Amino acid sequence: MSEFALIRQHFARLGSGRGDVLLGVGDDCALLAPPAGQALAVSTDTLIEGVHFPPATSPEAVGYKALAVNLSDLAAMAAEPAWFTLALTLPDADAGWLQRFTGGLSAAAAPWGVQLVGGDTTRGSLTIGITVFGFVPAEQALRRGGAQPGDRLFVTGTLGDAAAGLALWQGRLHGDGEAAETLRERLQRPTPRLVEARALRGLASAAIDLSDGLCGDLGHLLAASQVGARIDQAALPLSPALRSLAGPQAVEWALRGGDDYELLFTVPPARVAALKARAGAWPSALSEIGEITARSGLAVVDEQGVARPLQTGYDHFATDSGGER
Ligand code: ADP
Ligand code: MG
Numbered sequence: 001m002s003e004f005a006l007i008r009q010h011f012a013r014l015g016s017g018r019g020d021v022l023l024g025v026g027d028d029c030a031l032l033a034p035p036a037g038q039a040l041a042v043s044t045d046t047l048i049e050g051v052h053f054p055p056a057t058s059p060e061a062v063g064y065k066a067l068a069v070n071l072s073d074l075a076a077m078a079a080e081p082a083w084f085t086l087a088l089t090l091p092d093a094d095a096g097w098l099q100r101f102t103g104g105l106s107a108a109a110a111p112w113g114v115q116l117v118g119g120d121t122t123r124g125s126l127t128i129g130i131t132v133f134g135f136v137p138a139e140q141a142l143r144r145g146g147a148q149p150g151d152r153l154f155v156t157g158t159l160g161d162a163a164a165g166l167a168l169w170q171g172r173l174h175g176d177g178e179a180a181e182t183l184r185e186r187l188q189r190p191t192p193r194l195v196e197a198r199a200l201r202g203l204a205s206a207a208i209d210l211s212d213g214l215c216g217d218l219g220h221l222l223a224a225s226q227v228g229a230r231i232d233q234a235a236l237p238l239s240p241a242l243r244s245l246a247g248p249q250a251v252e253w254a255l256r257g258g259d260d261y262e263l264l265f266t267v268p269p270a271r272v273a274a275l276k277a278r279a280g281a282w283p284s285a286l287s288e289i290g291e292i293t294a295r296s297g298l299a300v301v302d303e304q305g306v307a308r309p310l311q312t313g314y315d316h317f318a319t320d321s322g323g324e325r
Helices: 003-011 059-076 095-112 161-169 177-188 194-200 214-225 240-246 249-256 269-279
Strands: 021-023 039-048 080-090 115-123 127-136 152-156 206-209 228-232 263-267 286-293 298-301 307-310
Touching: 003 080, 003 095, 003 115, 039 059, 059 080, 059 095, 059 127, 059 177, 059 194, 059 206, 080 095, 080 194, 095 115, 152 269, 161 177, 161 240, 161 249, 177 240, 194 263, 194 269, 206 214, 214 228, 214 249, 214 263, 214 298, 240 249, 263 269, 269 286
Parallel strands: 080 115, 228 298
Antiparallel strands: 039 127, 080 127, 152 263, 152 286, 206 263, 228 286, 298 307
8 A cells, every 4th residue: 555545544534424525535526515505614724843833742732733723713704614624744654643643633623523525645844734614604604894883892711821831832931730731731722612603693793713812813803894992901811820820921922822712703782692691601701801993903901991002913924023823
């Protein structure tokens, strides 16, 4: 059996067997049957070793995260995940590595019933490109551009944990025990907020997932909606683990740290009560962190009630500010 036949064998049955997959891995194309009347939501994200994850990351964590960050994009659109494809570039075909990598992929796929339906395998530096496909009634998709002045600003879960997890990994932050473990898990195993996203259909006016940090991603939403926002610093949801290990750095990480994969969304005041009723059943916490303003720009109001303007501008190709990782 050739090396790449072996690789394909690892990917022949990954994820749940879905009735809407007429033909999966193995032919020249997959044949898929999207439900009538719904839009197909499609998104791609690529992870490169040394850029998006440190070379020492476990294969399970790489596999898990590569799919989870893609599913997070479907969540941000309130789309129901269905299928994914995998463009995999490998330095060599190491069966042990592949086994662990597909274990991580499967762990990310299983809770959501998504199926791997095809891909491509090439040789080179370790790079994982995933494209996810999901469904959403077109008029219920959550775009970035729908926020209106007066809308309330919400986030799921807690902010800044993944940035602290990265700092622990890189030795810029020190700690051990349960809190450190929690933060490392948050970096390596983000939960795509798909349950929450489904409940936002018909309620949220705009949404985005937090991959590059609250300020940067809120900036995208504000630009698309042509509005501004005020954030209440005291309302930022900080986990006990982050508070205990990060000290005064916690707020800065909550504002600017990337990789949390929480949802950030806006809701008109008249629908806030309905949102809170639905959020009671969510796996993650719901926090109201501010308000959309007609005036452009982003201001953070600190504990003393003093507003400071924050930079939202984000240059994907910047070399000094981190850019898009
Ligand atoms: P082709 O030369 O026609 O592109 P390939 O040898 O690249 O054929 O792929 C053969 C089959 O294996 C296709 O169905 C393709 O989708 C699948 N495949 C290849 N690599 C992967 C992968 N990394 N993950 C999932 N499916 C894969
Ligand atoms: Mg091919």
